[in-house]
Amino acid sequence: MRNLNDISNFVFISDELKKSDIIFVPGNSSPQMAEKAAQLYKEGLAPLILPSGRYSNIKGYFDAPKSKSDIYNGTYNTEFEFLKDVLIKNDVPSSAILKEDRAQYTYQNALFSKEVTDKLGLKIKHCIICCKSYHARRCLMYYEKVYQDAEIMICPVDIDNITKENWYKTNKGIETVLGEFKRCGEQLEYVL
Template sequence: MKHAAFLEQITDFIFVENEPEKSDIIFIPGSGFPQLAEEAAQLYHAGFAPRILPSGRYSITQGHFGGVQEKTEQYPGTYETEWDFLRKVLEKNKVPSHAILREDKATYTYENAIYSRKVTEKEELNICRAILCCKPYHARRSLLYYQFLYPETRFLVCPVKDSQVRRENWYKTEKGINLVLGEIERIGVQFHEILRGIREETTISPEEG
């Protein structure tokens, strides 16, 4: 392919993926796609982590839970929050309620990470290694936010396999291009404040600190 190297660089940046390893927890950023919780349930039953923390109230742009995005026949009903929906999916996939932590305040990805950190601190959990379940094209942005809130944690990104937009086909459809380039745009826009804060921290002298 003529532009293979160009596409490969974008693909490798956005589509992060790791093999799962024994971890302390599985994180799920808020979503109306059941595949995220289904993947987390499979990892839980395989013994990769003893707890799962779905996160999410609803999208800040909608102001309410946007509904089940796929497999509506398998997960019918009305859900108040993304967490409520993801919890239902986990329970339907035989994850016991005692293994599911609760975070139902976040309205965007950064808040998913922020409020998840508050939950794990309240539970006094030491998160040395964590699995992150997300959509394939959401992998990099999710990882950046969670890694920022958990700087000492080693993250393993295990994106869902059941996704129309994947690393091998994203550039072949208008939907895939919009989703992937939209992620790059969001990373560029949303990380200004974070990087500004990091810059300010690194420019403070020991005397000033």
């Protein structure tokens, strides 16, 4: 089981959170990460949230929300539009939501978010990333590359019934987590 534990500890990251300058939400079509960001905002952990994303470069368009489409039932052209709607419906004022709607993959989420914060003159020293729990390591890799002077805290959200404790018990979990593990290795050259 040591190999499973090593993979789990590498892929799944969770940090103790503290007051930050901003909360990042990398693009996706599931509402849970933006819902968590809204909760953290309302708890006073950050004054701003930056959801990022156009749509996946694999699909080439924004698909319908993966869950809770009865609540989040708007017409969305981008991940940003969807995530902004989730935030607003969870009581985050639009004045606290920054916009990034060009990114099509994780590195671009980080890179284009940095362009937004730089353009606004924001000095990011502490930030939180609300992401899928199994996507945490790759998010951290890219946001650390782009925000080199910032303390980055990961706030993972378990979705798709895939957790640190159970991922190896289903084919979907194995495929998802080992896919992330593989991509971390393949994409390491971009963060060095």
